[in-house]
Structure formats: C-alpha cells, structure tokens
Amino acid sequence: MEDNVQIRIAKVREKLNKSQDDFGTALGVTKSTISLLETQKREPSERLLRDICREFNVNEDWLRTGAGGEENMFISDDIQYFQNVGKLGQEKNEFKKFYLNMMMGLPDEYWDYIYKEFKKFEDKKEE
Template sequence: MKERIKAVRKHPDINLSQEEFGKRVGVKGNTIGNYELGLRNPSEAVIFSICREFNVNESWLRTGNGKMFNPMSEDEELDLYVGRISGGADEFKKNLIKTLCKLSEDEWDVLKKIISEMK
C-alpha cells in the first residue's frame, strides 16, 4: 500500500506535500512519510479519509486491483476541483473561480468568443 499512497499524493491532479496530504486526511506529514516508507500501516479511518478526500478506489488502494480513482460524473469532478481550490492557499485560483461565477450570460458569451479565437 505504501507505493499506492505515494502515487495518490504525487498524482498530477493532487500533487501535495506529505504535510499537505496529511492535513487533508487528518494525520501529520511525518505519518504520511512513515506510510510511504512502509514503517506504519494506515488505520481504517485514514484509508477511508484518503478514499473520500481524493475519490480513490478503496480496492485499488488496498490491493492494487482496479483503477486508482472512482468514476465521476462531470458535476462530481467539478465539485472535486472546486473543493480543492477552495481548501487551498492559492488566492489567484480562488479569485478566478469567484469571478467566473459572477459572470452574466452575455459575459460568458464574450469569454467563449475570446477563447475560441485563441485556438
């Protein structure tokens, strides 16, 4: 399991330090380090937290069987990304999401036009 915990933490969509990953699942960063080195095994609660927080397939995390992540609808995927941004420290990302949420339909049309012209 040690390699799989590290794979989740370092996945490009997650990419957290041991400290940041630990905060998200309710343990200290050095505890995550111990899991990744195989010095300790995560409790059932930590396994559940990893799966819940990062949409990880529990069977894959425990055994390596199946896919790393559970399938998600587009809305669930969007909720997950927005949740990561709102829980993070990057103020630019937070402000960008808030600004986009305030756009009128006409402003969305202008933005679509600008982006299509950038292609």
C-alpha cells in the same frame, strides 16, 4: 519493491501533486505520519484508508489491493455522482434534501437558467 498499500498511498499523493504536509493536512494527520506510511514504517489505519478515498475520490478497491492498475486509482465521475446521490439518503440537513428533491422536479427549461446563475457565482469566485 512490492506494490503495497503504503506505496499506493504515495502514488496517490504524487499523482495529486501534493506535498506530504498538504496531503496529511487534508486528512487530519501530520507530515510525519505520511512519511512513516510511505517508507513502510507504519501501517495505515482503516479510518485513514477511508479518509483518503473520501477526500481524494480514490477507488478503495485499488487502494487496498491494486486491482485494475494505476488507471483504476480514482473513481470515475459517474461513480462519484452516484455516491453523492446515495449520501443524500443519509443527509441530516432537511433543507438539502428538500432542495435537491425540489430541483429534480423542475422542468428542463429551468435548468438552463439555474446553470447560468450558478456560473455567475463561480465566475465571481475566480476573480
């Protein structure tokens, strides 16, 4: 069986350990749509390919072509960081821009304090 985009979509879903239903829900499509893709009875739309990459941090080049093999399936944390920073330029929420720009201007000693405070929120969320 030739490795194509539909097979790579199935590999992403399996690597994430998601059911077809959960995978489809995260993408705003039905379980049936995912099943039809994985059985190669339907071609994915451009939007769906972009949504898979965005939602699950999948390397778009790998998803479309298989370039780099399965170890190239997901984008690295460094690339994710740069993509998120790049999104800031397109952000419509002025508070987010203001907040992030303000944070970048803080002295290093403030970062330790902020980190500890954010960890409190994360710890409470896990309780």
